[in-house]
Amino acid sequence: MAVREFAERGADLELVGIQKRFPGFTAIEELDLLIPAGSFFALLGPSGCGKTTTLRLVAGLEEPTRGRILIGGKDVTDTKSHERPVNTVFQSYALFPHMTVIENVAFGLKRRRMADPMGKAHEALRLVELDHLAQRRPQQLSGGQQQRVALARAIVNRPALLLLDEPLGALDLKLRRQMQLELKTIQEEVGLTFLHVTHDQEEAMTMADTVAVMNKGAIEQMGAPEELYDLPRTSFVANFLGQSNLFTGEVVSTTADAITVDAAGTRIVVPAARAQKHQGEITVGVRPEKVVLHTEEPTETAGRNTIGSGRVIDVSFSGVSTQYLVDLGALGTLLVFAQNIGFAPVAGLGTEVWLSWDVTHGFGLADEPAETGRFPADDSTTSIAVQRREALVSELEEH
Amino acid sequence: MAFAAFATTEAQPQAPKRKSRIALFLLLPGILYLVLFFLTPLISLTLTSLQVPSEFGDIGQFDYAFNWQNYVDVVQLYWPHILRSFGYALVATVLALLFSYPLAYFIGVKARRWPLLQSLMLVLVIAPFFISFLLRTLAWKQLLSDESFIITSLKALSLLAPDAHFTGTPFAVIFGLTYNFIPFMTLPLYTTLERLDLRYLEAGSDLYANPFTVFRKITIPLSMPGIVAGTLLTFIPAAGDYVNASRDFLGGPDTQMMGNVIEANFLVLLNYPAAAALSIILMAAILVLVGIYVRRSGTEDLL
Numbered sequence: 001m002a003v004r005e006f007a008e009r010g011a012d013l014e015l016v017g018i019q020k021r022f023p024g025f026t027a028i029e030e031l032d033l034l035i036p037a038g039s040f041f042a043l044l045g046p047s048g049c050g051k052t053t054t055l056r057l058v059a060g061l062e063e064p065t066r067g068r069i070l071i072g073g074k075d076v077t078d079t080k081s082h083e084r085p086v087n088t089v090f091q092s093y094a095l096f097p098h099m100t101v102i103e104n105v106a107f108g109l110k111r112r113r114m115a116d117p118m119g120k121a122h123e124a125l126r127l128v129e130l131d132h133l134a135q136r137r138p139q140q141l142s143g144g145q146q147q148r149v150a151l152a153r154a155i156v157n158r159p160a161l162l163l164l165d166e167p168l169g170a171l172d173l174k175l176r177r178q179m180q181l182e183l184k185t186i187q188e189e190v191g192l193t194f195l196h197v198t199h200d201q202e203e204a205m206t207m208a209d210t211v212a213v214m215n216k217g218a219i220e221q222m223g224a225p226e227e228l229y230d231l232p233r234t235s236f237v238a239n240f241l242g243q244s245n246l247f248t249g250e251v252v253s254t255t256a257d258a259i260t261v262d263a264a265g266t267r268i269v270v271p272a273a274r275a276q277k278h279q280g281e282i283t284v285g286v287r288p289e290k291v292v293l294h295t296e297e298p299t300e301t302a303g304r305n306t307i308g309s310g311r312v313i314d315v316s317f318s319g320v321s322t323q324y325l326v327d328l329g330a331l332g333t334l335l336v337f338a339q340n341i342g343f344a345p346v347a348g349l350g351t352e353v354w355l356s357w358d359v360t361h362g363f364g365l366a367d368e369p370a371e372t373g374r375f376p377a378d379d380s381t382t383s384i385a386v387q388r389r390e391a392l393v394s395e396l397e398e399h
Numbered sequence: 400m401a402f403a404a405f406a407t408t409e410a411q412p413q414a415p416k417r418k419s420r421i422a423l424f425l426l427l428p429g430i431l432y433l434v435l436f437f438l439t440p441l442i443s444l445t446l447t448s449l450q451v452p453s454e455f456g457d458i459g460q461f462d463y464a465f466n467w468q469n470y471v472d473v474v475q476l477y478w479p480h481i482l483r484s485f486g487y488a489l490v491a492t493v494l495a496l497l498f499s500y501p502l503a504y505f506i507g508v509k510a511r512r513w514p515l516l517q518s519l520m521l522v523l524v525i526a527p528f529f530i531s532f533l534l535r536t537l538a539w540k541q542l543l544s545d546e547s548f549i550i551t552s553l554k555a556l557s558l559l560a561p562d563a564h565f566t567g568t569p570f571a572v573i574f575g576l577t578y579n580f581i582p583f584m585t586l587p588l589y590t591t592l593e594r595l596d597l598r599y600l601e602a603g604s605d606l607y608a609n610p611f612t613v614f615r616k617i618t619i620p621l622s623m624p625g626i627v628a629g630t631l632l633t634f635i636p637a638a639g640d641y642v643n644a645s646r647d648f649l650g651g652p653d654t655q656m657m658g659n660v661i662e663a664n665f666l667v668l669l670n671y672p673a674a675a676a677l678s679i680i681l682m683a684a685i686l687v688l689v690g691i692y693v694r695r696s697g698t699e700d701l702l
Contacts, residue, residue, distance in 0.1 A: 060604075061601050087606065088605045096602070108607050111606060
């Protein structure tokens with residue numbers, strides 16, 4: 001029996017001790033998760049981390065090896081996917097090629113025998129600004145349009161829980177922003193629960209109330225976006241969610257509220273409350289935009305970490321900010337984002353510079369970066385700027 | 400850059416012309432073949448179908464004329480055979496579809512995870528082709544004859560009346576047609592089902608469709624090209640078949656199809672115009688039926 005009525009509001013989703021094994025590998029080790037009703041929850045992670053499998057388990061397209069799935073307090077582990085009050089926006093869109101756009105959108109409504117399926121479908125298409133293409137076939141639309149149809153096909157059903165599998169991947173930046181806002185508005189208006197799976201950290205942070213960073217089949221850290229960004233607990237989170245400058249070294253002195261680390265001869269202080277480990281060899285870090293670039297040696301002040309001097313080995317200008325790569329010898333290279341408040345850039349290639357940041361901005365991690373490696377986000381504006389510049393340089397050299 | 404731009408503007412207008420000339424050249428053997436072995440016999444057949452018997456000639460001697468009365472005569476004489484042909488072919492096609500679809504679905508969808516099983520099952524579907532279909536049909540005649548183990552056991556179990564026959568009945572002919580054309584149905588179905596994207600089925604299930612509705616609304620429409628191809632490959636040869644219905648194989652006097660009367664008119668009665676007229680009626684009827692069918696099934700854009 002299908003669910004015959006629209007969900008009045010979102011339902012909470014609870015995953016209890018979920019494990020999923022496929023022949024040959026384990027996709028999800030052990031997952032416990034509670035997503036409160038009406039929240040916008042993002043599951044963020046690189047490909048192959050188990051996030052899509054989690055989504056498929058919730059949708060009922062896969063069966064968990066172990067554990068229970070509860071939607072709105074009701075155990076749906078053994079419920080077939082067509083009987084769950086859940087809709088999915090698939091990464092591949094999966095629009096039925098033998099139906100028109102409007103038939104696609106009305107499909108779910110017709111199965112539930114809702115009144116006036118066509119009217120409601122047109123309304124949903126108007127929401128994604130595609131009503132004028134209602135009679136087309138999906139394959140006659142562009143990738144972005146298909147994605148919006150897929151979105152309309154899911155939200156028209158007003159499910160208690162909407163699952164989004166990288167739903168905005170094929171959209172251009174402007175449309176993406178527009179759809180992000182649209183999604184957020186729909187979510188707030190109707191109070192539905194959204195579970196959003198993505199590898200795009202920017203999207204996760206701008207849209208979600210709560211972000212869970214997933215790696216290798218387990219959740220590494222969960223919390224509000226600001227919280228995760230401000231105080232990452234592991235090097236994976238520190239580098240997957242934005243970028244970080246990390247230093248590893250021995251703890252040389254500990255006071256009640258500060259830890260001092262000796263990283264390749266340089267002393268770096270972090271607040272004790274912001275460090276996961278307080279002794280032995282630990283990794284500390286700071287976000288690139290918190291670091292200030294000095295062209296003259298600054299005076300040592302209490303409450304600031306000062307490093308120097310180093311040489312600028314790369315400068316890339318991206319409008320709002322300039323990204324500097326500074327070689328610090330034994331400490332490695334450091335990334336600095338400087339806002340272009342004056343006339344940028346302040347330092348050219350090869351300039352001798354000093355770096356400093358507020359001690360309170362530092363954080364200490366629970367593991368070392370070598371364990372997980374660095375995941376450069378290839379879709380951030382800065383890396384795009386770097387790529388553009390490299391492409392431009394190589395083009396100039398050809399002529 | 401400048402050279403590249405120059406080159407493309409130079410080359411572009413000439414490229415399509417040269418291409419089409421090569422295409423025409425490559426098509427030539429095919430066109431010649433069709434003219435020689437399709438168009439010529441067709442014209443000859445049409446002319447034969449309009450002939451009149453020679454006034455002072457022997458049996459089997461005819462003169463060219465425009466005697467369309469031949470068509471009226473054969474329809475009046477053989478309309479039961481014409482109807483029977485299309486009736487048997489239709490039933491056999493439906494039965495072959497009902498049998499082949501689950502088989503093709505299993506090989507093309509369920510067995511995807513085991514490629515070895517998939518190829519083994521395909522070999523089994525094709526295996527009967529290694530034996531002449533005349534021999535296979537004769538074998539069935541033996542297996543289903545009145546003295547055969549199958550029929551005597553059925554009679555012993557009172558599932559068949561003691562004086563019942565199987566060979567020579569319409570059931571035997573339809574059985575033979577179905578059996579012989581199952582591979583022609585299974586293979587095109589398999590090729591479309593093998594490419595069926597299972598994510599559509601998942602999406603259907605996600606949109607509240609139960610497994611039966613998913614099958615009816617998504618799987619069937621998406622496998623329509625295979626269904627159309629398979630039914631055409633079965634229906635067309637089955638309607639013209641003369642082996643299964645022949646008295647020498649599974650048929651009897653009451654099961655004669657169009658193929659059998661064409662054969663009789665041509666080889667026994669030496670009434671060539673009648674045989675030719677029947678052939679043309681068969682061909683025209685199949686063309687019309689197939690045309691309506693393809694149009695109705697709405698698969699022009701999928702074919």
